[in-house]
Amino acid sequence: MKSAAKQIARQRIQLLFQQAKTVYRDNPQLSSRYVATARKIAMAARIPLPTVHKRQACKNCNTLLVQGENCRVRIRQKREPHVVITCLSCGCKTRIPLKKKREKTKLERDNYQNETSC
């Protein structure tokens, strides 16, 4: 797909999430419909949903997640430090790991170079 279409898709996703936020108080059903369309647009254009919006949407039921309203955010330490976002309308949990992937140390990098060179 052309990059112009991807640009339009990014704009549309942003607009739809804005709309979903304004409408949420009066009509939660309509707002979840906007979120669903935004996600479909991202899939059709083959672009990742921006991280900000990815955490505002429930992957299971497409509701707009508003903290203190319809989702629970907790930090857990089991296995590895992570954040759990629970959607209170469907119970779906999303895990966000907090540890970044470890970069290779200098020693390891040097070893790798030595192995490849010979």
Added chain:
Amino acid sequence: MKVTPDIIRHEFIGTEGKIAKSPHADYVGINGEVIDETKNTFTILHTGKAKSVVKNSAVFNFKFSDGTIVEIDGKLLVGRPEDRLKKTVKRLW
């Protein structure tokens, strides 16, 4: 906002819509915020009531957030919102 043929791939939810032409006389003049879109219809909030209008047989005036007003034939807008992204329009003249 630049008006190009790409406008048919844009988002219409949240804009102000008005029906300029329609074969059904009662539909002409419906105006308000566009709140929903399906493959064949737009839903417009007209004086507090949601009215669904068939795309294929109407001509719309859309007012975008920055004030530009664009007149578009509804025939070009037929298609689900996510499929409209890939639509291209041939030169009509």
